[in-house]
Amino acid sequence: MKNQVNDKDKLADKLEADEKEKIEAATKEALEWLDENQNSEKEEYDEKLKEVEAVCNPIITAVYQRSGGAPGGAGGESATEEEDESHDEL
Template sequence: KEEIEKMVQEAEKYKSEDEEHKKKVEAKNALENYAYNMRNTVKDEKIGDKLAEADKKKIEDAIDQAIQWLDNNQLAEADEFEDKMKELESVCNPIIAKMYQGAGG
């Protein structure tokens, strides 16, 4: 009976470790995907040409910094990846939104 309880405790311990790992991988992938998608968006002529050079450079610099950070912090925690994502979004989203508002009217 004690052995079964021990196995159950170990299973629960590993389950929470697995969940943490999954969360970390998902946060890392989300940041990577966002950075590369944003890079492609800016390089797309239809979109990139509508951006002011200063805004385009601001986004490209933020993307480069995020990718550099990712390369150097592969083992970061989920919340660190999430913070970096928010940081990158806070640079990119207002610029892209402004561009779409300008294009839409």
């Protein structure tokens, strides 16, 4: 995630300044936590991952929606439309 935020071929040019700051803060905090908690249980790692995902996933989704890359966007069919078509064949 940290690399994608700074890679112009990935997300760097598509993120708003505040979005980039939020992702950078979340990843920095997670990396610091990892450094300090190397002997933690799996559940603790999973919880920290969920915290980072809770910050990053909505931002990434918004970026792809703005750029037309979201499923169902840019003329593509949504999963519901595809499911409806498959049910018609029965």
